[in-house]
Amino acid sequence: MMHTHPEAPIIAGGVYTIASMIEKKIRPHHLIDISKIRELKQLEIGPEIVRAGALASHTALMETFAVSPAFSAFSQRYTSPSIANIATVGGSMALKSSTEDLITILLVHDAFIRVRTTEGLSELPLDQYLNMDIRHALVEEVRFLNPTTVSAMFEKIALGISYIPLISAAARLDRDGRGGWICRIATSHQRGEIPGRIHEAETIIQQQGPGDEAINNAAKAVESTIDPVSDLMAPSWYRKRVAAVLVKRLLLKLRDGEWP
Amino acid sequence: MKQIRLNVNGSSYEVEVNDNERLVDVLRDKLGFKGVKEGCGVGDCGLCIVLVNGRPVNSCLVLAARLDGEDILTVEGLGSAENLHPLQRSYIEVGASQCGYCIPAALLVTHSLLSKNKRPSADEMRRHMRSVLCRCGSYLRFEEAVKVVVGDE
Numbered sequence: 001m002m003h004t005h006p007e008a009p010i011i012a013g014g015v016y017t018i019a020s021m022i023e024k025k026i027r028p029h030h031l032i033d034i035s036k037i038r039e040l041k042q043l044e045i046g047p048e049i050v051r052a053g054a055l056a057s058h059t060a061l062m063e064t065f066a067v068s069p070a071f072s073a074f075s076q077r078y079t080s081p082s083i084a085n086i087a088t089v090g091g092s093m094a095l096k097s098s099t100e101d102l103i104t105i106l107l108v109h110d111a112f113i114r115v116r117t118t119e120g121l122s123e124l125p126l127d128q129y130l131n132m133d134i135r136h137a138l139v140e141e142v143r144f145l146n147p148t149t150v151s152a153m154f155e156k157i158a159l160g161i162s163y164i165p166l167i168s169a170a171a172r173l174d175r176d177g178r179g180g181w182i183c184r185i186a187t188s189h190q191r192g193e194i195p196g197r198i199h200e201a202e203t204i205i206q207q208q209g210p211g212d213e214a215i216n217n218a219a220k221a222v223e224s225t226i227d228p229v230s231d232l233m234a235p236s237w238y239r240k241r242v243a244a245v246l247v248k249r250l251l252l253k254l255r256d257g258e259w260p
Numbered sequence: 261m262k263q264i265r266l267n268v269n270g271s272s273y274e275v276e277v278n279d280n281e282r283l284v285d286v287l288r289d290k291l292g293f294k295g296v297k298e299g300c301g302v303g304d305c306g307l308c309i310v311l312v313n314g315r316p317v318n319s320c321l322v323l324a325a326r327l328d329g330e331d332i333l334t335v336e337g338l339g340s341a342e343n344l345h346p347l348q349r350s351y352i353e354v355g356a357s358q359c360g361y362c363i364p365a366a367l368l369v370t371h372s373l374l375s376k377n378k379r380p381s382a383d384e385m386r387r388h389m390r391s392v393l394c395r396c397g398s399y400l401r402f403e404e405a406v407k408v409v410v411g412d413e
Binding site for chain 2: 015018019021022023028030031033035036059075076079080081082083085086161162163
């Protein structure tokens with residue numbers, strides 16, 4: 001179908017699509033609904049890796065990984081259960097938006113995304129996918145580290161009844177088995193309104209370990225590296241500062257084992 | 261147009277829908293379930309919530325054609341004027357309803373929560389009630405109503 005109708009856009013997520021239709025931002029002549037493709041709803045949980053089909057719901061993830069502090073926070077700070085029941089993993093990924101808390105969380109779980117284009121299937125790191133201008137790509141699956149096997153947390157400052165994040169951050173801190181540290185840090189606004197990992201901050205922790213000074217420096221690196229949008233909710237400088245505070249808080253909690 | 265079957269409140273309905281027709285419109289305008297209210301129409305207020313296979317869903321954000329064969333519960337299926345559901349009785353008892361516009365959705369969200377968890381914590385109740393925007397601010401009364409039903413008061 002992508003070959004025969006190259007002009008047809010792939011629209012991210014039913015929730016977003018219908019809201020956009022109501023607001024007349026989009027006026028599709030025809031809609032092809034893929035929600036009945038059972039294979040895309042599957043959630044395959046391996047001891048180390050989880051594979052989530054694009055149509056797996058946010059609720060399914062929240063319920064499956066309720067013991068994970070990151071996913072528990074995802075659930076606690078979510079807009080509402082009624083939206084989580086219809087929002088999907090694939091919809092969040094395709095939107096590539098700071099409003100999608102799941103992206104920030106999956107970034108610290110080393111997620112890979114499988115997308116289908118007219119050239120075929122490709123699988124790439126989520127961080128790379130977020131920075132690419134891929135059009136006509138159908139998200140099929142996301143695979144990520146099993147949340148029950150890693151130490152990751154998520155936090156966000158949100159406004160309004162929709163709990164839209166002014167800024168959100170996720171962090172992961174694990175031992176690498178050779179005496180070193182694995183650190184992942186991501187925010188909802190790495191560039192403009194696109195989430196992304198903060199490699200500079202991760203490197204500081206991985207090289208120096210999670211001491212107080214390194215954590216302070218990592219937080220400063222977050223503040224100086226990200227380039228968030230300024231909008232009605234907050235100016236860019238404020239988002240940078242809050243991101244640094246959230247990241248510092250998360251790293252300290254992870255280091256000191258302050259699980260919720 | 262597409263012919264679909266919706267199981268609403270325990271009865272089966274054959275209905276013709278357009279591909280782009282929302283569930284809220286089909287339930288209200290084609291099947292006459294006026295207890296389903298529309299508020300914002302973009303998934304913020306939750307007034308249009310119905311239960312699809314037991315889970316709360318904003319009916320303004322779902323295309324009816326997607327739900328062929330699914331089970332839907334609206335407030336009309338919860339109880340009747342002659343035989344109120346215990347939750348409806350407790351809402352009346354504690355005076356949870358002011359303007360009443362959000363009450364069908366609030367009842368369904370509460371019903372869904374209690375079907376999964378007979379004794380939800382206050383945090384859990386509040387998180388679930390976030391699905392519904394009550395402009396009268398009756399949230400504390402919603403919580404009281406749940407306590408009455410579960411026997412805490």
